[in-house]
Amino acid sequence: MTPSTATQRAHPDTFIAAAREGASRASSLDSPVDSPLDARFDAPFGPPFITLRDIGLSYGERAILRGVDLSVAPGELVSVLGPSGSGKSTLLRIAAGLLAPSDGSVCVEGTPLTGPRPDIALAFQDPCLLPWLSVERNVAFGLTFARQPKLSRDVRRARIDAALAEVGLAHAHHLHPRQLSGGMAQRVALARCLARQPRALLLDEPFGALDEVTRADMQRLLVTVVRDTGAATVLVTHDIDEALLVSDRIVLLGNQGRTLAQWRIDVPSPREAQVEALGVLRIEILQALQLAMSRDTTTTHPTR
Structure with a gap:
């Protein structure tokens, strides 16, 4: 993955203040988002280890995921952001082979995933x-x-x-x-x-219950682990700053499980020194997240 040796999480207000001059470069709320199938997102890492195509999951008339595409290459760290109810945790369970989708397919190096595999590991917020x-x-x-x-x-x-x-x-x-x-x-x-x-590491908000200092330590550790092991890694998080500091790519899910946008984080390390670049990205991601929440307020179901 792109090296990132984060030593301290920058305060969100610092990101916002530094980004005001460049805010005009960020997407407006009405701008079209990047296609989740845009080939440029796959360029730096080569063939994916795990690929999810057109994933859908429904319980009766209730749609949890709709048409989600996600691929992760060895050594790549992809963060999945989204409001509560967007199906982020459900997507991880499908990727782990613990849950079968209603529609679409999951493949590992071209082979259909039919159940849990020893080389795909899943970790939760609770250490268990x-x-x-x-x-x-x-x-x-x-x-x-x-x-x-x-x-x-x-x-x-x-x-x-x-x-x-x-x-x-x-x-x-x-x-x-x-x-x-x-x-x-x-x-x-x-x-x-x-x-x-594992050749794939799936993490469901593993640092959500930690204090700021400990969380920063774990973020640094995660970057090191992915670099050392080359595992294809997916991190579900609610924290935009965390995603910006550790990720090679960020995927945004909207409510009812639609892929809204994604961003390649081509920011050199140490990323804390790139306040303006991260600030512009933060505002763009935050705007897209707020738009997703405002559009789906009346249809949100807590299925994170």
């Missing part, structure tokens, strides 16, 4: 650690999930050690969840995914 297990046993627990390959004891140990080292918890093997901070617990949850050596 088992309180009676140590850190290393919680990480090892991910290797016992359905469809995981049988591993020798030495290979399991090597994977656990490598995953904990990657997230900065090499010293914490024998701690228990009650001894961990919120940030440490999220690192353990991420290590549990990494021990599986």
